[in-house]
Amino acid sequence: MANKPFYRRVDELAVTSFPIAWLGYLAAHTWTLTEPIAASFGAVLGWACADLVSGFIHWLGDHILPADAPLVGKWLVQSFAEHHDRPQSICEHGQAERNGGPCVGGLIVLAGGAVGLKWFGTPGGVSSFLYGWLAALSVGAAATNQFHHYAHLPSKLVPHPVLTLQRLGLIVSPRIHGKHHSGPHADSFCITTGWCNRLLDGILKMTWSRLRGESQYATKSIRPIDRLAL
Numbered sequence: 001m002a003n004k005p006f007y008r009r010v011d012e013l014a015v016t017s018f019p020i021a022w023l024g025y026l027a028a029h030t031w032t033l034t035e036p037i038a039a040s041f042g043a044v045l046g047w048a049c050a051d052l053v054s055g056f057i058h059w060l061g062d063h064i065l066p067a068d069a070p071l072v073g074k075w076l077v078q079s080f081a082e083h084h085d086r087p088q089s090i091c092e093h094g095q096a097e098r099n100g101g102p103c104v105g106g107l108i109v110l111a112g113g114a115v116g117l118k119w120f121g122t123p124g125g126v127s128s129f130l131y132g133w134l135a136a137l138s139v140g141a142a143a144t145n146q147f148h149h150y151a152h153l154p155s156k157l158v159p160h161p162v163l164t165l166q167r168l169g170l171i172v173s174p175r176i177h178g179k180h181h182s183g184p185h186a187d188s189f190c191i192t193t194g195w196c197n198r199l200l201d202g203i204l205k206m207t208w209s210r211l212r213g214e215s216q217y218a219t220k221s222i223r224p225i226d227r228l229a230l
């Protein structure tokens with residue numbers, strides 16, 4: 001316990017504090033919720049945005065950031081490298097290790113959202129939309145690796161409500177996520193719902209080919225990692 005690394009303590013704190021902060025956000029901003037339909041549209045867009053962001057960060061970790069990058073090296077890059085090497089390893093991680101980083105992201109979204117809602121402080125369609133967008137975006141961001149975990153867990157161990165969400169396409173399914181692990185980990189990066197895989201794959205490939213003149217962006221070799229360092 002005494003040797004627990006700093007980033008692991010941050011993980012534990014984030015996993016504990018995110019649900020409290022999220023409920024606090026909902027309670028503190030109900031005054032903005034005057035148009036539920038606008039809030040519902042915001043929530044759907046927020047859920048999609050969480051997926052897109054999950055895919056972009058996953059791509060950065062897989063193919064751009066070095067494994068020894070400050071802060072995110074162990075937290076993100078080595079974690080994804082280990083996951084590619086042994087996909088089922090995600091099923092062995094505890095709550096804090098699995099969800100700590102995403103919960104930090106969710107907390108940052110909530111903090112930014114609270115400031116944003118102050119700017120759009122007049123109750124109405126815009127603030128209702130933002131309320132729903134931020135509520136869904138923050139939960140989608142915080143829970144993304146939990147959904148990713150469920151996509152790797154044997155189906156008999158996945159709770160029935162979660163299986164239903166997977167079948168409805170509301171969270172990423174084993175079939176959708178399996179595409180990422182079926183090749184050189186060069187596409188299908190989105191791990192919240194998988195809705196944005198095609199969009200992100202297209203954007204990344206087009207941008208990469210324009211910048212580098214290469215059609216394939218999976219150029220960073222994923223180095224074996226020192227698991228003892230994790």
Ligand SMILES: [Zn+2]
Binds near residue numbers: 177
């Ligand atoms: Zn995976």
Ligand SMILES: [Zn+2]
Binds near residue numbers: 058062080084180185
């Ligand atoms: Zn990956």
